[in-house]
Amino acid sequence: MRDFEVIHVYLQTQANPCFTLLYNRYVSKVYAKCISILKNEELAHDATQEIFTKIFLNLSKFGEKAQFSTWIYSITYNFCIDYLRRNKKQGELFTDDIEKAPDPVDEVPDEALLQLEVDTLRKVLDEIPTPDRIILLMKYQDDMPIKDIAEILNKTESAVKMQIKRAKEKAHKVKEELMPAIN
The missing domain is CATH 1.10.1740.10 (RNA polymerase sigma factor, region 2, helix turn helix motif)
Incomplete structure (x- = not known):
C-alpha cells in the first residue's frame, strides 16, 4: 500500500x-x-x-x-x-535577510563539493554551521528539489537558492583551509 x-x-x-x-x-x-x-x-x-x-x-x-x-x-x-x-547549541539560525536576495549565480560548482572524498566531506560538513550543513544535505544527499526545501524551511525558492550558494561557498572555504595542499 x-x-x-x-x-x-x-x-x-x-x-x-x-x-x-x-x-x-x-x-x-x-x-x-x-x-x-x-x-x-x-x-x-x-x-x-x-x-x-x-x-x-x-x-x-x-x-x-x-x-x-x-x-x-x-x-x-x-x-x-x-x-x-x-538549547542554544547553535548561534543564530537561518537569517531572514536572504529572503530579499536576488537569485544567485553559482560561483562554486556542484562538482567541487561532489568530488570531495567522503572523509574530507565529513570534516568539511562538521566545520560549517548547522543550517548550512542541513541545507547541503537536503540538496545533495537527499536529492530534494528546491521547491521541497523551500516548503520545509518556509522560505522562497530564491532564498533557498541563495542559502545553498552561501553554504557551498562556506564549505569550499573550509575545504581550502583544511586541505591547502590539495587546492
Missing part, C-alpha cells in the same frame, strides 16, 4: 498495524536525519521517538499537499532545529 492509502485506512479504523507500517518505513530515515542535525546518538534516538509521537498525534492534519515523506522530513527538521534553538 502507498503511504496515502495506509494513512486513510489508519484514520478510518485506528488500526495500529497501519501506523506501525508507516513507522517502519520511515524510522531509519528520521533517525539518520536527527543524527545528522543533532550530532548525538542518544539525542537522535529520543528525538525520533518524539517526532513519531508528533506524527501520530497530527496524522489527521496531513493534507496530502506534499508527499508524506516531505511532511515527515519537515517535522523532523523543525523538531531538531527547535531543539538546537532551545
Whole structure:
C-alpha cells in the first residue's frame, strides 16, 4: 500500500498495524536525519521517538499537499532545529535577510563539493554551521528539489537558492583551509 492509502485506512479504523507500517518505513530515515542535525546518538534516538509521537498525534492534519515523506522530513527538521534553538547549541539560525536576495549565480560548482572524498566531506560538513550543513544535505544527499526545501524551511525558492550558494561557498572555504595542499 502507498503511504496515502495506509494513512486513510489508519484514520478510518485506528488500526495500529497501519501506523506501525508507516513507522517502519520511515524510522531509519528520521533517525539518520536527527543524527545528522543533532550530532548525538542518544539525542537522535529520543528525538525520533518524539517526532513519531508528533506524527501520530497530527496524522489527521496531513493534507496530502506534499508527499508524506516531505511532511515527515519537515517535522523532523523543525523538531531538531527547535531543539538546537532551545538549547542554544547553535548561534543564530537561518537569517531572514536572504529572503530579499536576488537569485544567485553559482560561483562554486556542484562538482567541487561532489568530488570531495567522503572523509574530507565529513570534516568539511562538521566545520560549517548547522543550517548550512542541513541545507547541503537536503540538496545533495537527499536529492530534494528546491521547491521541497523551500516548503520545509518556509522560505522562497530564491532564498533557498541563495542559502545553498552561501553554504557551498562556506564549505569550499573550509575545504581550502583544511586541505591547502590539495587546492
